[in-house]
Every structure is written in structure tokens, then in C-alpha cells.
Amino acid sequence: MKVLILAALAVLTPAATQACTLSDDDFKALAASPSHLMPSEFSTLTPARQNSVCDTRVFIKHVDARKGIINELGPYSTKYLTPAEFDRITAASNAYLERLIRARRR
Numbered sequence: 001m002k003v004l005i006l007a008a009l010a011v012l013t014p015a016a017t018q019a020c021t022l023s024d025d026d027f028k029a030l031a032a033s034p035s036h037l038m039p040s041e042f043s044t045l046t047p048a049r050q051n052s053v054c055d056t057r058v059f060i061k062h063v064d065a066r067k068g069i070i071n072e073l074g075p076y077s078t079k080y081l082t083p084a085e086f087d088r089i090t091a092a093s094n095a096y097l098e099r100l101i102r103a104r105r106r
Helices: 002-017 024-032 047-065 083-105
Strands: none
Touching: 024 047, 047 083
16 A cells, blocks of 8 residues: 555656746746746745746736736736736736626626
């Protein structure tokens, strides 16, 4: 039984702690964000912080790809967004919430 549990943990652990691959554009944005995160520093972050960076970069890409029209709120940290990216996420989130409120009033 212990062997089975250890095998399951070995399979799950790498996927859970594996960081995303950030592009040059991501690192340019991160350098301009409040974190001022550089490529060499990303690998030294804890897995939880790497996931926060990855989640943030995925969400801003989602917002941009959908031209600011989103149908759900995603995880992000303002620490890993440029001021312009933060403005785009805020506008998209506000528009989404306004649509939800209007839909509930009907």
C-alpha cells in the first residue's frame, strides 16, 4: 500500500510543481511590473509564487485574446502585471460583473 501511495505521489508531484514557460514578452512585462521580476529570479521563486506568476500571465493573455470580453474571472496577482495590463483586466472584470448583474435583474 505504501508503495502505491509513493508511486502516486511521484507521478503527481512533478506536474503540480512544474512551472510554466514564460515568453520574452512575459519577462518584458514582468520587468515593468511592480515585481520587477527578471528571468534569473523566476527559477528561484517558490513553486507557489511561480504558479502565481504563471496564472497571472495566462489570465492576461486570455483577456487580451478575447479582446477584454471574458466569461469568468481568473486568478491573477497585480504584482505581476504592468499598469496597462492591470487596467485591461480591471475593465474586462468590471464588464463581466456588469453583465452578470444585468442578467440577474431580468
